[in-house]
Amino acid sequence: xxxxxxxxxxxxxxxxxxxxxxxxxxxxxxxxxxxxxxxxxxxxxxxxxxxxxxxxxxxxxxxxxxxxxxxxxxxxxxxxxxxxxxxxxxxxxxxxxxxxxxxxxxxxxxxxxxxxxxxxxxxxxxxxxxxxxxxxxxxxxxxxxxxxxxxxxxxxxxxxxxxxx
Numbered sequence: 001x002x003x004x005x006x007x008x009x010x011x012x013x014x015x016x017x018x019x020x021x022x023x024x025x026x027x028x029x030x031x032x033x034x035x036x037x038x039x040x041x042x043x044x045x046x047x048x049x050x051x052x053x054x055x056x057x058x059x060x061x062x063x064x065x066x067x068x069x070x071x072x073x074x075x076x077x078x079x080x081x082x083x084x085x086x087x088x089x090x091x092x093x094x095x096x097x098x099x100x101x102x103x104x105x106x107x108x109x110x111x112x113x114x115x116x117x118x119x120x121x122x123x124x125x126x127x128x129x130x131x132x133x134x135x136x137x138x139x140x141x142x143x144x145x146x147x148x149x150x151x152x153x154x155x156x157x158x159x160x161x162x163x164x165x
Contacts, residue, residue: 003047003074007081010040014085021097030098034089038113041082048075 013036020033051071056062066074092098093106 003044003078006040006044006047007078010037010044010082010085013037013040017089021092027101031101034109037085037089041085042117044078044082048078051075 013033017030017033017037020030051074064071089098090106093101093109098105
């Protein structure tokens with residue numbers, strides 16, 4: 001999803017959260033709206049990280065969609081807007097309308113998000129390691145197959161030569 005659409009989705013979710021809190025909605029509705037916002041925020045943070053570390057493939061042509069200035073401004077604006085929203089949500093948890101979710105609600109929310117992110121990153125790293133191990137084993141198997149074939153061919157050639165004498 002492009003960053004403009006993503007930010008519009010995040011803003012709509014955030015405004016929905018504020019509206020649900022202001023109307024005194026049920027906790028489930030508020031948590032659901034907060035979940036939508038958090039999902040969009042995570043996608044935006046992922047987009048920001050990918051923009052900062054985007055590397056083309058070895059044989060891909062290098063092309064840029066925007067100028068350096070436009071890309072830097074997009075990233076800075078997205079970060080700033082997300083930080084402001086997170087700060088307002090923190091205030092809602094600690095001092096405002098979301099106090100009903102518990103005094104440790106915000107810290108629990110942040111801790112859970114961090115644990116989930118670390119778990120997912122660990123899963124990604126493990127999958128990358130397993131793929132690398134698979135490719136290494138496949139390559140090693142191919143080398144063994146070639147070596148065995150060459151050895152077998154040489155053995156047959158030597159035996160044929162030996163018996164023809």
